[in-house]
Amino acid sequence: MEQKSAPVGVFDSGVGGLTVAREIMRQIPNEKIIYFGDTARVPYGSKSQETVTRFSKQIVRFLQTFQVKTIVVACNTASAYALDELEKESEIPIIGVVKPGARVAAEVTRNGRIGVIATEATIGSQIYSQYIKELNRDVTIYGKACPLFVPLVEEGLWQDPVTDEIARRYLTELIDIDIDTLILGCTHYPLIRSTLGRIMGGDVTLVNPAYETARELKELLEEKGLLNEEPPKLGENQYQFYVSDGAEKFKRFANSIIKYGILSAKTINIEEY
């Protein structure tokens, strides 16, 4: 397969990474995507580095069977815990969602106070803090784990008084500290962006790593001469979705996020890779 027309591999612990896939579809619409969601072992955010790394390696091996030209780790936890290990073992470029979000946050803050909301694992890894500090030593980063956001999003309570109440509890300390920039450090969170924006107030810039990652992917493909210049052929299945469990349920949820119409999702046994 010619390199330019090869697909991009995208993976996440489940459905959250679809917010990244959606941005890739919008920003570089010629690209083919092979998406894998690890729905049999979701969530990753409460699991250990060792386990998340082992799971991520299996997924990279699975995606490589499609001769993907690059892989996007569309999961903050996997990006935080496993990216270095994955890069060591891979000959194709692998990009995570953490660096692109960190870079933009370091650029846009005016008062040097940046908040990060994410899973326990991502916050515990201090990875956002580390990347941002490399770019700008004069900022302070405040991390806050928000473990209930993922189940609330998955339950469909995107606009709901309960989500408001939980968000208020999680965010109060970040408001009190007077941050001016908030990184949505979990790929589920863009789906409750309006709730988060309302609670934080108009003076706080929300950084969506999904958007920034798609932009970085586009730049990377341009640099390496790998951008697909040809639109998909008629009848070609441009977007393919694989999961480790519950393909039908995944398809329903995915169709509520991605408006392109997901034709099919297949279940595979990821433990075999």
Next chain:
Amino acid sequence: MEQKSAPVGVFDSGVGGLTVAREIMRQIPNEKIIYFGDTARVPYGSKSQETVTRFSKQIVRFLQTFQVKTIVVACNTASAYALDELEKESEIPIIGVVKPGARVAAEVTRNGRIGVIATEATIGSQIYSQYIKELNRDVTIYGKACPLFVPLVEEGLWQDPVTDEIARRYLTELIDIDIDTLILGCTHYPLIRSTLGRIMGGDVTLVNPAYETARELKELLEEKGLLNEEPPKLGENQYQFYVSDGAEKFKRFANSIIKYGILSAKTINIEEY
């Protein structure tokens, strides 16, 4: 090892099954327990029958390496989906949490209207309905999936206005239908029993399958002459805990549920079994 002094194997997708282990410790205090929590792949309640069955078989193989004399499937989802398959492959008795709860509910209802709250998977399987109907054809069973209860319990919101609000939403239709018996069909739910009881009101009997399962285990061991008559020896590690991820975090949570003092929990790679 003599059969009577062999340990009992207990497993769950994570920490929920500890409510069952706790009842076994209370009701038959001489027994040794090998507990396995599948914390790397928790939760099971949103996964498919095929996946839950595969996971459960791996765990049974792991527990059998300890020469357990019987296995308790301390997870409603695994009991609903996998028990039949596990029984086929095993030479030792295996009991689940569904039948004991179903039996008591069929006995205690006066108006013949029984509610079951559980994960999506357990409700979708209609297993409680099936067992109860076998015992009493004249009852009606109303199932309600409550997917947010597990994350709320794991976040520690056992007594909280948010848990109240979510519980009210889930339970309203069961109150309107005038059930007089409610089965707590997920091993996490006994931890929010007081909230559930308050919302349902004093006329509704709450059935806790954890309690009934320990009672059934005791009866089974008595019948087969397998009850351990000797108290644990001085210095013996009576309760051993294994998980597939995050042993330290598991230990902290377990110590908030079980007051016997959990000395250690070990992480193993369950995918190798």
